Amino acid sequence: MRILIIGAHPDDEVLGAGGTLARLAAQGHQVNALLLCESSSPRYGDSMIPVLKEKARLSADILGIREVIFSDFSNVRTNSIPMLAMHKAITEALDHFKPNWIFTHHRADVHIDHQMVFKATIEATRSFGGSFVEQLLCYEVPSSTEWAPPFPETAFLPNVFYDIASTIGLKTKALSVYKSELREYPHPRSLKAIYKYGLRWGLRIGLESYVEPFEMIRDIR
Numbered sequence: 001m002r003i004l005i006i007g008a009h010p011d012d013e014v015l016g017a018g019g020t021l022a023r024l025a026a027q028g029h030q031v032n033a034l035l036l037c038e039s040s041s042p043r044y045g046d047s048m049i050p051v052l053k054e055k056a057r058l059s060a061d062i063l064g065i066r067e068v069i070f071s072d073f074s075n076v077r078t079n080s081i082p083m084l085a086m087h088k089a090i091t092e093a094l095d096h097f098k099p100n101w102i103f104t105h106h107r108a109d110v111h112i113d114h115q116m117v118f119k120a121t122i123e124a125t126r127s128f129g130g131s132f133v134e135q136l137l138c139y140e141v142p143s144s145t146e147w148a149p150p151f152p153e154t155a156f157l158p159n160v161f162y163d164i165a166s167t168i169g170l171k172t173k174a175l176s177v178y179k180s181e182l183r184e185y186p187h188p189r190s191l192k193a194i195y196k197y198g199l200r201w202g203l204r205i206g207l208e209s210y211v212e213p214f215e216m217i218r219d220i221r
Contacts, residue, residue, distance in 0.1 A: 016105070
């Protein structure tokens with residue numbers, strides 16, 4: 001199985017699906033990543049862009065992700081970028097990796113870049129016959145997905161769950177590479193919070209284990 005995770009920024013891939021990706025890679029599936037935006041310029045300037053790319057590659061090695069493609073769209077400015085440009089970047093990655101499964105952002109995340117990546121992913125993966133994309137799932141990013149306003153149309157409603165008890169350690173190890181993005185507990189982007197999120201979703205489905213949740217958009221069998 002060929003799997004592609006599409007994220008806005010370096011670290012989204014780990015926060016959203018790091019344990020699941022590590023589990024799938026360990027099972028022999030081909031896992032790759034597309035990161036569409038740099039996550040540096042508004043906070044650190046352009047000098048941090050190559051640093052975060054290197055951290056993304058190191059993190060990918062820990063999780064078993066084979067290749068990471070960077071598109072370098074401006075951070076927090078994707079709503080001003082022509083949708084055609086993001087569509088083209090995703091389409092090129094689809095042609096390159098030919099994924100059967102895709103993981104992408106939830107449509108109602110607070111971060112505008114996440115919203116635009118979701119829209120571009122949906123646009124690029126429309127099924128017109130002969131598509132190799134069989135499954136499309138949205139992941140949760142702590143400090144973005146749960147901070148959406150409390151309206152029904154913004155709710156994250158997971159209906160697919162992966163037990164990541166065997167890979168939660170790899171997820172937190174991969175996230176630790178992104179030291180500049182980590183925060184102190186009880187911030188959602190702290191390592192301790194990642195474990196608590198995993199336990200929370202495990203309890204949701206009756207498991208005493210660490211779990212990652214996903215919202216299924218499409219499943220072709």
